[in-house]
Amino acid sequence: MTKTRTMLAAFAVGLMTSTAAIAGEVRIMWYSDGVEGEVLKDLVDRFMKENPDINVVIDNVSYSVVREQLPVQLEAGDGPDIARVTNLKALSKHWLDLRPLVADGAYWDKNFGDQADWMRPDGSNQISGFMTQITVAGGFANKTLFVQAGVAIPAKDATWDDWAKAAKQVAESQQVPFPMALDRSGHRLSGPNISYGANYIGADGKPAPIDEGSKAFISKFVGWVEDGTMSKDVWVSAAGSTYRAAADDFINGQVAFYYSGSWQVPNFSTKIGSNFDWVATGSPCGPATCTGMPGGAGLVAIKYTKNPTDVAKVMDYLAREEVVKEFSERTLFLPAHKGVVEKGLDFKTDDAQAKAALGVFVTSTTSLSDLARKLPGWHWSDTVYGALVTRVSQAAAGEMKLDEAFTRIDADIAAKVKDSGL
Amino acid sequence: MTADVPGRTGLSLSDLAMVPVRLAMSFIDAPLRWVQKTFGLGGMATFFLLPNMLIFGIFVLLPFFINFAYSMTGGTALFLPDRSFVGTDQYARLFDCANYLDPNSCVEDTFWTAVGNTGWFVVLQVTLMIGFSLVTALILNRDLRARSFWRAVFFFPVLLSPVVVGLIWKWILQRQGLLNFGLFSFGFEPHVWLNDRTWSFAATVGVSIWAHMGFYTLIILAGLQAIPKDLYEAAEMDGTRTSRVFLRITLPLLMPNLLVVIVLVLIRAVQIFDEVYVLTGGGPGTSTLYLTQYIYETGFATQLRNPGLAAAASILMGVVLVVLTLLQLGLSRPSEKKGSRK
Known part of the structure; x- marks a missing residue:
């Protein structure tokens, strides 16, 4: 009996001490x-x-x-x-x-x-x-490649077409595999979509059907993937809505212009070092605006x-x-x-490129569109992003035509909204 | 042994080794007698199988029924009580197709794409896996120099984790991978293998065979070594051709092992996921999207998950597996009976 009591007491003490630790x-x-x-x-x-x-x-x-x-x-x-x-x-x-x-x-x-x-x-x-x-989505240019190719880096208000043309010239001149790359992400695709006049939010606050603005940029984007202007590797590298970044390709000097965002600055500062010069460019313009995504x-x-x-x-x-x-x-x-x-901040880096890039991104926050500012707090943004990535990558891989992709994007979003019961 | 030697007494080493066994036996003897008395001799088998059946019930049968229940519910909630009952709606959604051979005509086009891809993968992978494993086992069964080394070489990939297998082959096949480096070094044009629909599909089949062939080779090898040598000696004395020896002796006697291998390879092929997920992620596009990845993505990876649809798809996959297995077992029975009559 005493033995049992002792054991129980020991067990209780053990339990209490472990609970205290948690x-x-x-x-x-x-x-x-x-x-x-x-x-x-x-x-x-x-x-x-x-x-x-x-x-x-x-x-x-x-x-x-x-x-x-x-x-x-x-x-x-x-x-x-x-x-x-x-x-x-x-x-x-x-x-x-x-x-x-x-x-x-x-x-x-x-x-x-x-x-x-x-x-x-x-x-x-x-x-x-x-x-x-x-964070703010925006572009990065491999300055060394542009200089070596003798191509001027497009100005602040340059359009996506301007960047595509310049990046293609650089890639051809410098034998680089990818003129441009854009992360496999609906968030990243949304900045240019909005710049082309897209609106995601319907009158009832739920997702609106895909509009002409989104269609215009996505058509251009898929065309660029097909003709090799945009890196195919990132977008066709997975099925579904899996995220893929093209940062490693940029770090390895394989891309002339890379559209990603401010969070890459420390990554580039550490990994590129003095291998080549790079600059942040802000977001290229579309017919409607020149916004990135916050x-x-x-x-x-x-x-x-x-x-x-x-x-x-x-x-x-x-x-x-x-x-x-x-x-x-x-x-x-x-x-x-x-x-x-x-x-104010005193960023702890000796890398002048990183400091300059951060300055560009801080400035770009002042030119964000209203819709871009709204999307991070919108309940359905990830639903829209997921459908965009899934179907645009299928179109980029040549599995479906653009019209089919647009119909599927709407259907996928509608199904998700229905499933949510909201 | 030593105790039997005249003039020597005491315990031998084997007697000593048996002491703990005897001790254990004396402990369980009484309860077992009670069990036998209570359940009868026939009930003893059930009694001994009970723990295993319990584990099977908890970890296989119960999840199966829970999964089935999920497939009858809708919404994005995770817990079953929070989900609404929708009957067979999820199955109806999966089967809502104008033409089953054209995934684009289906509401859940990705599901049918995955079904189609999995079907082709199974046909190719199972055929090639059995063929390669059989040939390799036949070669390894011969009197080779350093035979043990070669057996280890073929078995080694089986020891690797599927993620490691996927990563190794990704490094080999990617744009700046080893294969392209080798091609470039020899003056050939590099190719982006994993961006090419046909090549990436072929890569998933090839990598899967490379990774698992050793295991099936081992099973077939065990079967080959169990075939009595005197049958081959008799055939040799009769001057029988090698191909006839293979068809009339080796293959029929190997059939039970081959059947096991076929069932295992088939189940594994339908369930393919891990190494392919790492190697191609289902791409390019959806050309290497297989059924398990579809289920995973639908149930877990998207922002608004649909566990009901994923559960319905997995139930259908389970049904297909059961049908295929039963079909194979049914087909194998006549040959087994024929074999036993002989």
Whole structure:
């Protein structure tokens, strides 16, 4: 009997100590495009010194895990305590409302209020988290290739056609396989679509049928893939809506003009180094406007956390002005924090090209179209992006005609809207 | 053994080794007697099979029924109770086609594209896999120099993870991969293999054969070694031609092993996913999109997932597998009976 009691007591003590360990643990699911994982680790280490009772664990994962596996975990009421995500609006029902938990809600509203709607359910005033970076889609040119080819880099207001013509001349002259490349992403395709006059949002707030603006650019884009002006490798490299970037091709000097976004700046700065000169170009123009797409990654708290108080402490720390400033300066990311933006940043890089590129992207944020600004906070943007990528890549691979692709895009989106029951 | 030697007493090593066994037997003897008494001698078999059946029930049958239930529901919610009952709507959606041979005429065109691709993949891969495995096993069964080394060489790819297999071949076949480097070095024009619909399909078949052939070769090899040598000696004494020996002795006696191999290869071919997902991602376009990837993408990878449609597709895939397996088992029965009468 005594033996049994002793064993039970030992079991209870073991259980209590293990529960205590879990109670102070906060897990962050994090993906990196560049060095931001290392910077976060430094910052988190400092937080843990200040708060020895909270153990923050960073789970570094690939972006595809965040896109494909995290939503399933969340649907199951599971997942990390905090996550870095880009699909902010559509998953907003899973985010924790930090308003009653953070030290000063007014500080969050003042500094992160502009993007707060991107990550909370429609009609609420929830604080879900903050943007770790603001991104803008835009182009990059391999300056060395242009100079060697004797082709002038198109001016700021150059059109997509101007860029295609110039990039083709460069590629032919320098024996480069791809004049242009654009990431396999609906987000990336949407900037040029809007520049050609596209509108995605219907009068009822749901997706509108694909219009002439989108059709005009997509037709041009598929034509470019067929005649070799645009890299085929990226767009036909997968089925479905899988994301593929052409960054490695640009880094390896295989592309004259690459359309991606501001998040590539630290990546290029680190990996290209002095191999060749490159410049950020902003977004080429279409007949309607010259817009890129805003976006970015947000750090959000998950409502299924067992430790909401500890999570709020971690979020409060990471949202501090000096922490955001250091994170942005070291990662070369554009910050969302109003105070940090107003006071200015001293990006920690000796790379003049990277600094100049960041300047170009900051400037390009002033010329974003209204629709482009709306899309990150629109519930259906990822649905539209997914359908665009799936069908445009089939048309680019020669599997279906453009008209069929357009019909399928509308049908896919309609089916998804119906399935959602909204 | 030593205990039987006159003049020597005590325990031998084998006796000592048996001590724990005897001890264990004495522990389970009483409960087993009770089981035998309670369930009878016939019930003992059921009793021993019960743990295995329980595991099979929990991890195979139960998920199958849950999957079937999912296929009768709609919406994007993950939990079954949160989903609305839609009856056979998901199946109707999959079968909504003007012409089944033209995927573009179907509502779920991607599903039928995947079905078509999987069908071609199965026909080609199963035929070639059986052929290559059989030939390789026949060669490895001969008196070769360094036979063990060659057997290891053919078996080695089986040990690799499918992701590693996919990555290795991607590095070989991509635009700036090893194959193009080799072609270029010898003055040939490089080709973007994975952007070409025909070549990328061929690559998925070839890579899958390369990765798994060793396993099936091993099964066939075991079958070959079980064939009594005296049959071959008798045929040799009769002066029988080699081709006749193969058709009349080797192939019939190898049939049970070949049947196992055919069933395994067929099931594996219909389920193909991992190495192809890494190698081609289903592209270019949808030319290497197979059924399992369609199910994965529909159920998990898109932003608005449709678990009901994915479940319906997987049930249909399961039905096809069951039908094919039963068909093969049915076809094999007459030859087995014929063999046993002889």
